[in-house]
Amino acid sequence: MRRKDGTTGQRGGPVWTLIAWGATLLFFAPVGWMVLTSFHREADAATNPPSPLAPLTTSNYAELFDRDITPYLLNSAMASLLSTALVLALAVPAAYALAVKPVRKWTDVMFFFLSTKFLPAIAALLPIYLIVKEIGMLDNVWTLIVLYTAMNLPLAVWMMRSFLAEVPREILEAAEVDGAGLGQVLRKVIAPIAMPGLAATSLICIIFSWNEFMFAVNLTAVRASTAPVFLVGFISSEGLFLAKLCAAATLVSLPVLIAGFAAQDKLVRGLSMGAVK
Amino acid sequence: MTTLTKAPPVRTVRPAPMPSTRVRWLRRAPLLPALIFTIVVTQIPFLVTLVISSLNWNILHPGDRSFAGLSNYQFVFTDARLRAAVINTVTMTASVVILSVLIGLGLAVLLDRRFPGRGLARTLLIAPFLVMPVASALLWKHALYNPAYGLFNGVLNALWQAFGADHGPTIDWVSDRPMMAVVAALVWQWTPFMMLILLAGLSTQPPDVLEAAKIDGARALQTFRFVTVPHLRQYLELSVLLGSIYVLQTFDAVFTITQGGPGTATTNLPYEIYLTTFRKYEYGQAAAAGVVVVIGTIIVATFALRVVSSLFSKESPR
Numbered sequence: 222m223r224r225k226d227g228t229t230g231q232r233g234g235p236v237w238t239l240i241a242w243g244a245t246l247l248f249f250a251p252v253g254w255m256v257l258t259s260f261h262r263e264a265d266a267a268t269n270p271p272s273p274l275a276p277l278t279t280s281n282y283a284e285l286f287d288r289d290i291t292p293y294l295l296n297s298a299m300a301s302l303l304s305t306a307l308v309l310a311l312a313v314p315a316a317y318a319l320a321v322k323p324v325r326k327w328t329d330v331m332f333f334f335l336s337t338k339f340l341p342a343i344a345a346l347l348p349i350y351l352i353v354k355e356i357g358m359l360d361n362v363w364t365l366i367v368l369y370t371a372m373n374l375p376l377a378v379w380m381m382r383s384f385l386a387e388v389p390r391e392i393l394e395a396a397e398v399d400g401a402g403l404g405q406v407l408r409k410v411i412a413p414i415a416m417p418g419l420a421a422t423s424l425i426c427i428i429f430s431w432n433e434f435m436f437a438v439n440l441t442a443v444r445a446s447t448a449p450v451f452l453v454g455f456i457s458s459e460g461l462f463l464a465k466l467c468a469a470a471t472l473v474s475l476p477v478l479i480a481g482f483a484a485q486d487k488l489v490r491g492l493s494m495g496a497v498k
Numbered sequence: 499m500t501t502l503t504k505a506p507p508v509r510t511v512r513p514a515p516m517p518s519t520r521v522r523w524l525r526r527a528p529l530l531p532a533l534i535f536t537i538v539v540t541q542i543p544f545l546v547t548l549v550i551s552s553l554n555w556n557i558l559h560p561g562d563r564s565f566a567g568l569s570n571y572q573f574v575f576t577d578a579r580l581r582a583a584v585i586n587t588v589t590m591t592a593s594v595v596i597l598s599v600l601i602g603l604g605l606a607v608l609l610d611r612r613f614p615g616r617g618l619a620r621t622l623l624i625a626p627f628l629v630m631p632v633a634s635a636l637l638w639k640h641a642l643y644n645p646a647y648g649l650f651n652g653v654l655n656a657l658w659q660a661f662g663a664d665h666g667p668t669i670d671w672v673s674d675r676p677m678m679a680v681v682a683a684l685v686w687q688w689t690p691f692m693m694l695i696l697l698a699g700l701s702t703q704p705p706d707v708l709e710a711a712k713i714d715g716a717r718a719l720q721t722f723r724f725v726t727v728p729h730l731r732q733y734l735e736l737s738v739l740l741g742s743i744y745v746l747q748t749f750d751a752v753f754t755i756t757q758g759g760p761g762t763a764t765t766n767l768p769y770e771i772y773l774t775t776f777r778k779y780e781y782g783q784a785a786a787a788g789v790v791v792v793i794g795t796i797i798v799a800t801f802a803l804r805v806v807s808s809l810f811s812k813e814s815p816r
Binding site: 228229230237238240241242244245246248249251252254255258266267268269270271310311312314315317318319322324330333334336337338339340341342343344345346347348349350351352367368370371374375378428431432434435438439448449452453456463466467469470471473474477478481482485488489492493494496497498 | 609638656703784
């Protein structure tokens, strides 16, 4: 019997409201400052004291595209979208075998998947670098796609299992008694319940692979570099660059910001691997 | 609905008239692609690391590869840089996780009330987590910390000038307090993550219990201490566990804000292994360090997995 908005606290007084908004604005300030500075001229960006009311311009963004940020964004998009598609193709059947018709010892399998999340990626960097170099796949987007798939697969298996576990057993059994085939059960019973889960899982996988930096910076050079690599290489010590840096940082963060804002309610479940609904 | 997922009770597969091998393999089939892929991509590199860690191998001396026995491990356990990296990793992970859980809890409690613009506040609060980590590290380094024109010193300067001084203090945040600089940026990034999990936990409190506490004359603080915190225990454990996994592996912030410096002040294990690999080209040592980190993580994770197992327990969430 929770309230409609899901709060359990009291209706806060004006003091609580002020404190809550104060804390929120304090936390949001760096992001707000980043966006604001990205629309300032370089001369106004690096002043002391700061000049928030300086005239606005979009020239920093224009310059980013002149500097050819586009291929980096395309590489990022390709790596995150394709790896996410691959993750789903592998994780959904696996989750089915773990939740709907559980194989024996399914919890052991779950924990094996989870344990790979505990392995520090850095420990795999050297062998992966050597193997990838050996097979001539350095500086190739497909290398990142395979690595990001491995990185997000455990997360996706856990999440999808938690969604599929919600399919009521009775309905499944009833469908089987009625002689529904596997295809029909998947389409009519499982899909409607699993669809929101699929969306949430995709979102989380896209966010994590879009933001991934360590493999990207160490395994790509020119052709396959992604947005975060562009960002780090973009920092030149030549004169003023703060506004352009803020524009680049805003631009590369924008897709994830929009996706995250749009799917806030799904975020929690994704971040907790399906443990918290 | 927000509840901790309860795994369906583990149904023992009834020893039906021995399902034929074919049926059992059909049942396993959907699982195999994911399992095989994961084993290949995560376990093979680890085996390769094990092999490399037993070699004397520096890329600057080609053709000089030889069997090293355990000498790389000896080096790992006696090297001052690595010891510093271990201490830094523990310091960094513990302070970031503890601070962001505490601040996240505070924010979650604030947001668990109804107030004007609550939805917007929640949206703004998760923004730091969604900004690309490399972007936020660069933002903190150049736009906030910079001693000459960063926002922090700029605001101080504006305040000082408002009170008639001619210039505020010029603090070089990153050089003077490097560890604090990295930790602050990471806490900012991870607090929303903790807040989201704890907010979900708060919203599953049974209202009748809160109501009963109120009727019994418990003050708000007592209710929080004796009703809310025990209820949140699982959620707190979960956020500490997940936070530790992620923060332990921090690479972007160290690489960007301090490059591990000054000296080894902020070099954590991931960054030190990266330096050993791509700056010193000591492959054997880097691999041995990697193995040690993995073993250390496994020890911590075993303990942590017990926490996750409680999510699988059949008892109702506390």
